[in-house]
Amino acid sequence: MSAPAEFPERVVIRGVRVVDPDSGIDEIRDLLIDRGVLEAMEPSLPPGVDGVDLSATGKIAAPGLQDMRVHLREPGDEEAETIQSGARAAARGGVTRLLAMPDTCPVADNRGVIEQILRSAAEACGTRIVPAGALTKGREGAALAEMMELRAAGVCAVTDADRAVVSSDLMRRAMEYARGADLLVISHCEDPALRGAGVMNEGYWSTILGMRGIPTEAETTMLARDIALSRRTGCRLHIGHVSCAQAVSLIRQAKAEGLPVSAETAPHYLALTEQEMRSYDALFKVNPPLRTEADRRALKEGLRDGTIDVVASDHAPHPTERKAVEVDAAPFGAIGLETALSVCIEELIVQQVLDWPGLIHAMSSRVAGILGWGGGRMEIGAPADLLLIDPDAVWEVQPDRFSSRSRNSPFLGRTLTGRVLLTIAEGRVTHMETALLG
Amino acid sequence: MSFRRRHLLGLEGMSRDEVLDILATARSFRQVLDRPIKRVPALQGVTACNAFFEPSTRTRLSFELAEKRLSADTINFASGGSSVSKGETLRDTVRNIEAMRVDVVVIRHGASGAPHFLARNIDGHVINAGDGFHEHPTQALLDLYTIQEELGRLEGLKVTIVGDIAHSRVARSNLWGLQAVGAEVTLVGPTTLLPAEIEKAGVRVKSRLEEALDGADVVNVLRLQLERMRGGFLPSLREYAATWGITRERLALCSPNVRVMHPGPINRGVEISDEVADSRESLVLDQVTNGVAVRMAVLYLVRGGRGNGAERIPAQEGSGA
Numbered sequence: 001m002s003a004p005a006e007f008p009e010r011v012v013i014r015g016v017r018v019v020d021p022d023s024g025i026d027e028i029r030d031l032l033i034d035r036g037v038l039e040a041m042e043p044s045l046p047p048g049v050d051g052v053d054l055s056a057t058g059k060i061a062a063p064g065l066q067d068m069r070v071h072l073r074e075p076g077d078e079e080a081e082t083i084q085s086g087a088r089a090a091a092r093g094g095v096t097r098l099l100a101m102p103d104t105c106p107v108a109d110n111r112g113v114i115e116q117i118l119r120s121a122a123e124a125c126g127t128r129i130v131p132a133g134a135l136t137k138g139r140e141g142a143a144l145a146e147m148m149e150l151r152a153a154g155v156c157a158v159t160d161a162d163r164a165v166v167s168s169d170l171m172r173r174a175m176e177y178a179r180g181a182d183l184l185v186i187s188h189c190e191d192p193a194l195r196g197a198g199v200m201n202e203g204y205w206s207t208i209l210g211m212r213g214i215p216t217e218a219e220t221t222m223l224a225r226d227i228a229l230s231r232r233t234g235c236r237l238h239i240g241h242v243s244c245a246q247a248v249s250l251i252r253q254a255k256a257e258g259l260p261v262s263a264e265t266a267p268h269y270l271a272l273t274e275q276e277m278r279s280y281d282a283l284f285k286v287n288p289p290l291r292t293e294a295d296r297r298a299l300k301e302g303l304r305d306g307t308i309d310v311v312a313s314d315h316a317p318h319p320t321e322r323k324a325v326e327v328d329a330a331p332f333g334a335i336g337l338e339t340a341l342s343v344c345i346e347e348l349i350v351q352q353v354l355d356w357p358g359l360i361h362a363m364s365s366r367v368a369g370i371l372g373w374g375g376g377r378m379e380i381g382a383p384a385d386l387l388l389i390d391p392d393a394v395w396e397v398q399p400d401r402f403s404s405r406s407r408n409s410p411f412l413g414r415t416l417t418g419r420v421l422l423t424i425a426e427g428r429v430t431h432m433e434t435a436l437l438g
Numbered sequence: 439m440s441f442r443r444r445h446l447l448g449l450e451g452m453s454r455d456e457v458l459d460i461l462a463t464a465r466s467f468r469q470v471l472d473r474p475i476k477r478v479p480a481l482q483g484v485t486a487c488n489a490f491f492e493p494s495t496r497t498r499l500s501f502e503l504a505e506k507r508l509s510a511d512t513i514n515f516a517s518g519g520s521s522v523s524k525g526e527t528l529r530d531t532v533r534n535i536e537a538m539r540v541d542v543v544v545i546r547h548g549a550s551g552a553p554h555f556l557a558r559n560i561d562g563h564v565i566n567a568g569d570g571f572h573e574h575p576t577q578a579l580l581d582l583y584t585i586q587e588e589l590g591r592l593e594g595l596k597v598t599i600v601g602d603i604a605h606s607r608v609a610r611s612n613l614w615g616l617q618a619v620g621a622e623v624t625l626v627g628p629t630t631l632l633p634a635e636i637e638k639a640g641v642r643v644k645s646r647l648e649e650a651l652d653g654a655d656v657v658n659v660l661r662l663q664l665e666r667m668r669g670g671f672l673p674s675l676r677e678y679a680a681t682w683g684i685t686r687e688r689l690a691l692c693s694p695n696v697r698v699m700h701p702g703p704i705n706r707g708v709e710i711s712d713e714v715a716d717s718r719e720s721l722v723l724d725q726v727t728n729g730v731a732v733r734m735a736v737l738y739l740v741r742g743g744r745g746n747g748a749e750r751i752p753a754q755e756g757s758g759a
Contacts, residue, residue: 204635208450210550210572210607213634280551326528326549328570 006437007422007429010034010051016388019062021361022377031061036427038384054436056388062360063377064096064385064425065341066367068186068264069240069312071161071333072129074120075113076105081317081405083117087124089337089404091430093313094387094420097128098337099371102139103161109134109145114153126428130373132157135174135185141165144174147181156371159186159240162287162332164222166192171226175235184371186238187226189247190288194218199327201274201289209277211327214289216244223247227254230261238370239263241314243288245298252307262370263307265299266314267336267343268410272296276410282323282330283410286316300353303362309370311348311362313340317406334410338402343411345391345418383427388436393419441739445557445564448573449614457618460735461583467738468583468731470507480738481508486542489515489531490567494546496702496726497567497577501544504733513540528552532559542737545569563740571605577701578611580732582619584725585656588697593620596693598650600626600682601660601709602671604633608701609660613641626650627660627682630671647682651691658699659684659710675708685711689719697721 013031018041020026030045031038067090073081081089083100090098100117102108108117114131121129133150137143139160147158158178164187165171178185195218200206202213223239227250230237239251242265254261268286273293276284284290302308316333323330336343344363348354354362368376375385396415399407423431440455441463449457470478486505490498498514505512517527528547535543542563545553550570557564568574586592597616603609603625613623617640624642625632626649637643644650651657666672689696698710698719706712714720 202634204638207604207633207636208610208639210570210610212571280554321529324529326547326552326555328549329528 007432008052011054012045012049012051013054013056013061013388014045016056016059016061018378019060019356019360020378021357022063022365025378026357033384033424036383036424038378038380038382038386041378041380058390058392059421060356060389060391061386062389063364063375064387064423065094065363066371066373066376067095067098067313067315067337067340068310068367068371069266070098070100070315070337071103071317072100073317074104075116079319079405083120083129084124085403085405086315086317086337087121087127087129089315089335089402090127091125091423091425092403092420093337093339094341094389094423095127095337096385096387096423096425096430097130097373097375099157100129100131101161102132102134102159107134107138108132109137109139111146111149111153114150114155118154126425126430128425130371131155132159132186134158135160135178136165136170139163141167141170144170144177147177147183151181151183155183156373157184157186157238160188162188164188164190164192168225168229172229172233175229175233175237179233179235184236184238186240188240189219189223189226191218191222194221199285199289200277201291203274203292205274205277209280211277216246216291216295219244219288220246220250223250227259227261230254230259231257234260236260237262241266241269241288241312242299242302242308243269244291244295248298248302248307252302252305255307262309263302264310264312265303265308266312267340267347268314268334269299270296270311270347271343272410277327280327282325282327283334283408283412285327285330285332286314286334286410287332300348300351303348304353309362309366311340311344312367313337315404317404318408320407323408333408335402335404335406335408337404339397339409339411339416341389341420342395342416342418346416349391350417384424385426386424387420388422389418390421391418393417395419443740445553446575446736446740447553447557447564447566449575449578449611449618450573452614452618454618454620457579457582457615460579460732460739461586463735463739464579464583464728464732467507467734468728470734471727471731477507477509479509480743481505481510481741484510484541484741485513485539486510486544486737487513487515487535487538487540488544489535489546491517491527491545491547491552492568494568496729497546500726500729501567501733504730504737507730508734508737510542510737513538528555532556535562536560542741565736565740568607570607571610572607573611574607575611575615576729576733576736577608578615579736580725580729581612581658581699582615583728583732584699584721585697587724587728588721589655589695592616595621595655596624596653597621597656597658598624598626598654599658599660600647600650600684602631602662602666603627603636603660604631605663605666606660612658613639617641624650624654628672628678631666647688648691651688654692654696656697656699657684657689657692661701661703662705662709664705679708683707683709683711684714686713686717689714699725701725
């Protein structure tokens with residue numbers, strides 16, 4: 001568990017593999033951290049440097065992870081998660097900054113709610129919380145949110161979270177207005193009519209299990225529309241939680257055309273398929289749904305060739321009693337802050353889809369670039385913002401070990417590889433495994 | 439004996455021997471139903487709970503009668519409930535069932551997978567009496583039983599299932615059960631009511647009725663839920679009846695010895711004509727009688743019953759696990 005107080009004031013982390021895609025560094029270095037500031041990052045620091053010596057052979061140091069899709073549930077559903085508990089879960093997962101979705105209650109569609117979230121975030125554990133604003137008032141898809149006000153309050157991206165703006169006309173206006181406000185629009189691509197009452201991917205398994213299916217076209221028809229509107233409006237568009245092969249193709253095409261489009265997927269789409277639903281366990285009910293093996297492969301190919309820029313956790317907490325019901329009655333969503341990196345190590349590094357710089361780029365520096373955040377890199381003389389990973393540590397996902405208030409992980413009981421030993425967010429230790437100091 | 443399952447959740451993945459085992463056990467219980475005293479002590483002291491979250495008359499009565507014929511104590515639980523409140527009700531039911539020390543739960547529920555949810559959460563045995571669009575295993579078993587009684591075999595028979603396949607748990611259980619015992623299954627219906635990729639389950643799929651009926655030994659006609667019109671699946675009831683209704687003329691396309699089945703309740707003049715429903719080829723009422731025997735067999739077997747429960751008082755039964 002984390003115990004920030006025990007971390008030494010001045011520490012030399014020796015022999016660690018530094019992966020910093022922004023500067024192109026991927027080599028063994030010694031790091032000197034003094035009162036939270038990254039003072040030096042040299043191939044070899046002399047033994048005489050004053051400070052606690054930490055041998056980190058075989059470990060990896062990288063810029064703090066940036067997670068651009070997190071539902072924190074506060075205000076409104078603190079039983080599921082709070083800003084505090086979400087921030088702690090982020091820290092355990094190596095995340096130093098996250099984009100909080102605006103689907104709170106009240107909705108983060110105005111300055112007041114944004115400021116309230118920022119105030120609570122300041123008291124949280126040190127993970128930086130950046131709230132996204134709603135794209136439309138109340139996320140109702142009927143009128144534009146006050147985007148200029150939102151931007152003045154510190155918002156850099158607008159989205160209706162897990163709801164699409166159904167009216168194409170309003171979406172067009174929203175994207176035009178957002179471009180003028182220099183805000184990134186994050187789209188949840190889903191035609192609600194095509195989704196209907198669906199609970200899982202439509203195909204052989206939904207047929208066999210007798211579950212209402214969600215066709216991939218629920219995702220791709222809306223995606224094609226939003227790409228077309230990005231072409232029309234010139235608005236920067238980010239496609240949230242991409243789940244299927246056809247969507248990857250559409251995004252690849254849009255990028256080849258030079259449109260300002262970026263895209264993200266989530267670890268569960270890389271690791272799991274619709275077949276998990278054979279258990280009739282609502283832990284696997286996510287939106288968009290888990291798809292087929294072919295989709296899973298296409299997402300990895302998309303990450304490999306850069307079509308998909310980012311992996312975000314899509315952390316969506318729900319209390320156990322809401323998920324421990326039959327699938328039809330359960331809400332969509334899975335937590336992921338504390339497992340995202342480990343799942344990605346397994347699916348992307350071990351399976352040789354990406355190398356370490358590629359993975360850190362997709363989970364840190366690229367995210368910072370898309371959102372216009374500084375950071376996502378190892379900067380000498382600045383407050384340290386980094387994590388230390390043991391890439392070989394093996395651990396079991398246990399329900400009672402989460403920092404999140406919720407336990408709705410689709411990876412419960414699984415053995416994962418790779419563990420975060422230390423997280424420092426802007427100079428502050430937010431998570432440390434006791435084993436780190438020996 | 440091959441059937442050693444603790445629950446009956448569905449027929450998917452069930453072996454030929456397991457299915458035949460249930461049918462053989464049902465045959466001995468079927469004889470009980472013709473005796474003057476239609477009762478055996480096989481499940482004496484066992485408590486069965488019929489938890490029906492969807493309206494049902496014949497399946498519930500059939501299970502209740504089967505339980506009584508086996509000398510079990512029965513309690514009934516019925517609840518409608520909107521889809522929103524379903525989760526709440528099922529969870530509460532689980533807790534109540536545990537507290538009442540019920541041994542066997544027979545569950546009918548609108549959500550696919552609800553029996554699996556129950557099986558994960560209680561100690562007793564669970565029998566699926568229909569879950570969503572998923573399975574209705576005892577209905578398929580009684581269909582198989584009835585076919586075997588009538589035609590003397592199952593292997594190699596051509597069975598055509600007609601109608602709303604997409605929303606039918608009867609179709610799904612039948613296709614698994616029939617294929618397990620070597621029958622050939624053809625599904626036919628309006629293309630909007632044929633679910634995605636169902637052909638991967640090993641069945642033939644047709645969109646023209648005449649083609650699907652050609653040489654069929656059995657035609658199993660599904661009930662058309664009238665709300666499918668509102669969902670945009672079908673243009674009109676009239677067109678459905680004209681295109682998919684089973685009439686005497688269409689029966690002529692089948693094997694000369696064809697039999698017609700229907701899980702009930704029948705929309706006469708829609709999916710099946712009056713004339714066919716009441717014809718000598720119709721097995722509808724045999725299905726109902728046989729249903730009790732098949733359900734007796736399933737109740738008996740999940741409890742760990744072995745051998746001929748109809749003829750003797752089984753020795754002290756364990757928990758049946």
